[in-house]
Amino acid sequence: MATSLAASAEPAPTQRRATRPAADAARAITFNRDIAPLVFEHCATCHRPGTAAPFSLLTYRDARPWARAIKQATLSRSMPPWKPVPGYGGPFIGDRRLSDAQIALIARWVDAGAPAGDPAHLPPLPEAFGAWRLGEPDLVIEMPEPFLLQADGDDVFRKFAIPIPIEETRFVEGLEFQPAVRGAGSTWASNPRVIHHANMRLDPTPASRTLDARDPAPGFDDVTPFDAQFPFGHLLGWTPGQDRPLVAEGMAWRLDAGTDMLLELHLMPSGQPEVVQSRIGFHFTDEPPTKIPFTIRLGKQDLDIPPGATDYRSRDAYVLPVDVEVHGIHPHAHYLAQEVRALATLPDGTRRWLLYIRDWDASWQDYYFYAEPFVLPRGTELTMEFRFDNSAGNRRNPHFPPRRVTWGPRSSNTMGDLSIQVLARSDSDREILAADRRPLEMAEDIVGFETVLDAEPGKVTVHDDVARLYLLFGEVAKALAHFRESARLEPDSPAAQYNVGTTLLRMGELDEAVARFERALRLDPDYAPVHNNLGAALRSQGRLDEATRRFRQAVRARPDDEDALYNLASTLTLRGEFTEAIALYRRVLALLPDSPEPFAELAWLLATHPDPTPRDVQEAVSLAEHAAQLTSRRDARVLNTLAAAHAAAGRFDEAAATARAALALPHDNGSDLAATIRQLLDLYSEGRRYRRPR
Numbered sequence: 001m002a003t004s005l006a007a008s009a010e011p012a013p014t015q016r017r018a019t020r021p022a023a024d025a026a027r028a029i030t031f032n033r034d035i036a037p038l039v040f041e042h043c044a045t046c047h048r049p050g051t052a053a054p055f056s057l058l059t060y061r062d063a064r065p066w067a068r069a070i071k072q073a074t075l076s077r078s079m080p081p082w083k084p085v086p087g088y089g090g091p092f093i094g095d096r097r098l099s100d101a102q103i104a105l106i107a108r109w110v111d112a113g114a115p116a117g118d119p120a121h122l123p124p125l126p127e128a129f130g131a132w133r134l135g136e137p138d139l140v141i142e143m144p145e146p147f148l149l150q151a152d153g154d155d156v157f158r159k160f161a162i163p164i165p166i167e168e169t170r171f172v173e174g175l176e177f178q179p180a181v182r183g184a185g186s187t188w189a190s191n192p193r194v195i196h197h198a199n200m201r202l203d204p205t206p207a208s209r210t211l212d213a214r215d216p217a218p219g220f221d222d223v224t225p226f227d228a229q230f231p232f233g234h235l236l237g238w239t240p241g242q243d244r245p246l247v248a249e250g251m252a253w254r255l256d257a258g259t260d261m262l263l264e265l266h267l268m269p270s271g272q273p274e275v276v277q278s279r280i281g282f283h284f285t286d287e288p289p290t291k292i293p294f295t296i297r298l299g300k301q302d303l304d305i306p307p308g309a310t311d312y313r314s315r316d317a318y319v320l321p322v323d324v325e326v327h328g329i330h331p332h333a334h335y336l337a338q339e340v341r342a343l344a345t346l347p348d349g350t351r352r353w354l355l356y357i358r359d360w361d362a363s364w365q366d367y368y369f370y371a372e373p374f375v376l377p378r379g380t381e382l383t384m385e386f387r388f389d390n391s392a393g394n395r396r397n398p399h400f401p402p403r404r405v406t407w408g409p410r411s412s413n414t415m416g417d418l419s420i421q422v423l424a425r426s427d428s429d430r431e432i433l434a435a436d437r438r439p440l441e442m443a444e445d446i447v448g449f450e451t452v453l454d455a456e457p458g459k460v461t462v463h464d465d466v467a468r469l470y471l472l473f474g475e476v477a478k479a480l481a482h483f484r485e486s487a488r489l490e491p492d493s494p495a496a497q498y499n500v501g502t503t504l505l506r507m508g509e510l511d512e513a514v515a516r517f518e519r520a521l522r523l524d525p526d527y528a529p530v531h532n533n534l535g536a537a538l539r540s541q542g543r544l545d546e547a548t549r550r551f552r553q554a555v556r557a558r559p560d561d562e563d564a565l566y567n568l569a570s571t572l573t574l575r576g577e578f579t580e581a582i583a584l585y586r587r588v589l590a591l592l593p594d595s596p597e598p599f600a601e602l603a604w605l606l607a608t609h610p611d612p613t614p615r616d617v618q619e620a621v622s623l624a625e626h627a628a629q630l631t632s633r634r635d636a637r638v639l640n641t642l643a644a645a646h647a648a649a650g651r652f653d654e655a656a657a658t659a660r661a662a663l664a665l666p667h668d669n670g671s672d673l674a675a676t677i678r679q680l681l682d683l684y685s686e687g688r689r690y691r692r693p694r
Contacts (some may be wrong), residue, residue: 001412005631009418016614018387019341020678022674024566028107028115028117029112029115030109030115030116030117030118031064031067031109031238031464031679032060032065032118032119032121033117033121033122033397034104034105034109034117035106036060036070036123037123037454038102038105039057039108040065040095040123040125042080042097042098043057043096044057044058044126045096045242048178052106052382053168054545056265057070060116062092063114064114066306067110068110069493070106070110071110071111071570072576073194074103074107075097075103076199077097077098077103077129080096080097080098080404081364081557082095082096082362082656083357083360083364083365083366083437084357084361084368085356085357085403087353088353088355088356089329089342089353089354089355089356090355090368090370090371091371091372092368092369092370093245093371093435094242094245094624096261103274103571104297106176108301112675118688118692121673122588123159127183127559131467131488132281133176133244134174134176134246134555137176137282137283138278138282138283138643139164139165139284140177140279140281140282140460140588141162141163141164141165141264141279141280141282141659142218142277142279142280143160143218143220143276143278144162144163144196144218145216145277146218146275147160147219147276147277147367148273148274148276149267149269149273149274149276150269150274151195151268151269151270152269152271153269153380154265154269154411154412155267155268155411156266156267156268156269157221157264157265157409157411158219158220158221158267159208159211159212159219159220159262159263159264159265159268160212160218160262161203161208161210161211161212161217161260161261161262162260162261162262163260163261163279164255164259164260164261164282166255166257168257169253169254169257170284171252171253171254171283171284171285171288172231172252172253172254172255172257172283173246173247173252173283173284174244174245174282174509175200175236175280175281175282175283176244176248176280176281176283176508177198177200177238177278177279177280178278178279178281179194179195179198179238179276179278179281180276180277180278180279184377188541189214190238192685193279194267194268194269194270194274194463195238195240195241195265195266195267195276196237196239196267196268196363197240197266197365198237198238198239198263198264198278199237199263199265199339200226200236200261200262200263201224201228201229201236201261202229202230202260202261202262203225203229203259203261203262204217204227204256204258204260204604205225206319207226208225208228208229208260208262208317209226209260209547211461211520217646218477218660222459222461222592223342223409223459223461223462224262224264224409224654225262225461225465226464226465226468228262231253231254231255231291232253232277232293233251233292233293233294233295233421234247234421235328235330235367235421237330238362239367240364242366242367245369247652248291248373249292250287250289250290250291251292251293251423252285252288252289252420253289254289255282261280263278265278266411266668273376275399276450278526280557281296285303287454287463287486291423291426292430292512293327293422293423294324294424295419295420296318296382296420296421296443296521297387297417298317298318298382298384298417298420299415299418299444300312300314300315300318300407300416300444300447301324301448301451302318302407302448303388303405303407303414303416304405304406304449305336305404305405305414306332306390306406306409307399307401307402307403308392308405308625309388309390309391309392309404310389310390310391311387311389311503312336312387312388312389312625313386313387313388314385315384315385316383316384316441317381317382317384318381318382319379319380319382320376320378320379320381320382320433321378321379321433321436321575322379322424322425322432322433323375323376323377323378323425323506324375324376324422324423324424324433325373325374325375325376325421325422326344326370326373326374326376326420326421327369327371327421327422327426327590328367328416328420328421329342329354329370329418329419329420329421330367330368330415330421331355331357331365331417331418331419332365332415332419333360333362333386333414333416334362334411334413334415335362335394335396335397335411335418336388336389336390336394336396336397336414337387337388337414337477338360338387338389338394339360339385339387340356340357340360340384340386340387340418341355341356341358341383341384341385341545342354342355342356342382342384342385343383343384343399344376344380344382344384344416345380345381346376346377346380347377347378347379347380349415350378351520354420355368355418356614360479361396362396364410373423376422377434388414388416390402390689398411398412400402400414402645403531405441405536406446406451406454406455407448407451407452408452409452417632430587432530438490441564442469442472442473443473445466445472446466446469449462449466450466453466456490457485459491460490460493460496463482463485463486463489464482464483464486464499465529467479467480467481467482467483467486467499470482471503471506474504476507478505479503480488480503480504481505483496483499483503484500486499486652487500492523493523494520494521494523494530495520495527496523497516497517497523498516498517498520498527498530498533500516501513501514501515501517501530501533501534502514502533504516505533505537505540510540511534511639513537514534514541515540516626517533517537519644520531520532521534526615528553528554528557528558528561529554529565530552531550531551531554531557531564532550532551532561532563532564532567534550535547535548535550535551535564535567535568535571536547536567536580537569538573539567544571544574544575546570548568548572548575551564551568551571552568554568560591562588562591562592562595564602565584565587565588566584566585566588567599568584569581569584569585569588569598569601570601573601573605578605578609578692579614580591580604582605582606582614585598585601585605586602589602594630595630596628596631596635596638597627598643599624599626599627600623600624600627600637601641602623603620603621603622603623603624603627603641603642604641604644604645605692606620606623606645607621607624607641607644607645607666608644608648608689608690608691608692609691609692610691610692614658615648617645617648617649618649620644620645620649621642621645621646621649622636623645624641624642624644628642631659634665635665636663636677637662637673639658639659639661639662640659640662640673640676640677640680643655643658643659643677643680644680647680647683647684647688647689647690648689648690652684652687655684656681656684656685659680659684660681662676663678663681
């Protein structure tokens with residue numbers, strides 16, 4: 001059960017030392033000596049030419065007309081925008097909040113007539129005020145086409161697939177987003193005020209590109225494809241004024257060739273047409289990551305807020321299975337959210353604030369990185385609570401009069417998620433954390449997708465995405481129901497027929513699976529994955545000649561398709577065409593050096609081949625040993641292969657011992673595999689090798 005974060009149970013805030021005023025009260029306060037340093041540090045991230053603010057404050061001439069507005073905004077703490085309450089988590093990198101003394105200094109300056117002072121006292125502009133805050137990027141990509149945002153109407157959520165032109169794997173230590181429009185000639189005029197926020201995901205598949213191409217306008221407004229994800233353990237986003245640092249040392253993330261960037265923009269009409277063509281800069285490092293973080297996402301996706309509710313709360317909690325070091329935190333919500341609380345309760349009962357936002361504003365959500373990462377031990381409970389107000393009294397409520405609001409990705413929906421970036425002590429600890437947390441998050445995603453489908457049952461991509469999640473949970477019947485609905489909604493989609501066929505194949509419904517695959521090929525004869533899966537269905541029906549033909553077609557279409565190569569090799573093995581099968585397995589090994597199955601299959605062939613010429617028992621032992629290492633010697637089939645290889649090499653005692661170890665393990669096919677291993681064990685005990693029949 002989630003822990004309630006009631007105010008009466010809150011731990012006391014940590015103390016924060018006040019910043020001393022920059023000038024003594026007895027002397028005149030001037031812009032150049034006293035106010036400019038505050039502006040440069042706390043305000044100029046936005047208040048400079050070409051950024052989010054409507055005016056610049058970099059010079060006295062810029063700032064003087066706004067002096068009284070600056071005083072009012074700082075006294076009310078509406079500016080500079082910084083939502084975390086000090087002392088309740090942090091300190092955070094890039095904290096823009098002014099101290100009470102600094103605010104008083106600004107007020108005294110304004111009350112004294114806002115004098116300029118001696119120009120010699122003006123500090124130099126920070127170097128970071130160039131076009132790119134982290135320096136010139138190593139690679140810049142941009143939206144392939146400009147997008148025209150209409151002058152009026154509702155907020156627009158638009159996604160754009162952008163190819164990333166690299167030819168080899170790179171490692172990224174910094175990413176910068178520029179909200180920009182094309183100006184005259186080749187110059188850029190930044191136009192960030194129409195962009196509420198941006199997310200950047202990586203899609204190694206053609207899914208995002210396909211959806212983008214399908215829409216006649218640049219980009220698309222469909223749901224984010226399942227395969228478009230943030231880099232493992234990282235969140236890539238931008239909000240106005242964000243000063244995102246380079247990643248911590250050793251925590252660069254991997255970027256593979258052939259990947260597309262999916263840029264997700266929340267756009268707000270400005271009253272005049274705007275042309276948006278944003279850019280993204282990559283900063284590379286030659287050092288591969290030595291520390292891979294993990295992102296823990298808390299949040300519920302069954303939110304259902306009735307109209308008029310002023311105190312609707314969403315809570316979630318998670319107990320850490322391993323020690324972690326906390327690096328960053330990111331809350332995400334829409335316009336009904338009012339308050340965000342995040343706490344950690346340690347095993348000894350000590351409670352530590354992670355984040356507290358008293359007055360949530362969706363226009364100023366941010367990614368907060370801790371200036372000093374800290375350790376939370378195993379057994380710590382992470383808790384979050386979002387409070388929502390769906391009444392007419394909420395000035396940010398987009399609905400007048402208020403109406404029922406459920407979870408969803410649009411600004412008219414609501415969300416309440418908290419992402420926490422952590423670093424486990426070891427790779428094995430990270431794997432434990434991922435194995436423990438990922439199923440919980442995927443289960444919540446299913447709730448969210450089903451909620452979206454309740455409101456919009458015609459969303460094909462959502463049906464497909466929730467079906468994939470059901471498959472991961474082994475709920476194949478539910479997955480099939482959603483794939484069937486996608487095929488009903490888009491009967492001429494070869495992908496929809498393919499998805500139904502693939503799920504039927506998994507269920508053993510071979511006749512209908514074959515029919516679905518054949519229909520997909522009538523719609524698109526060049527759909528290579530269909531040839532592969534149709535071959536698998538035909539092979540399961542015992543139609544080896546037809547299956548071989550389909551696998552060959554799949555390999556011709558995609559010569560480096562490891563699945564098609566593996567299936568063709570295994571089918572040729574069944575047909576007794578061992579020489580070609582061995583050559584194909586070698587191609588698969590080059591493509592899948594960390595996959596045990598092809599190593600084991602090739603080892604079996606080389607150890608048991610009926611002809612002595614292609615037989616190579618030493619290589620067979622080496623390949624089988626590698627497969628056993630990849631499976632931590634916990635796979636009965638792989639150990640069975642290793643036993644056969646030892647026997648082929650004349651090491652019958654090792655063969656018998658390995659076969660007994662295989663029998664001691666659970667195996668997929670129960671008594672069938674066990675019976676085979678016992679028969680082979682009898683051979684080894686008699687000093688005999690196993691040879692495949694010709």
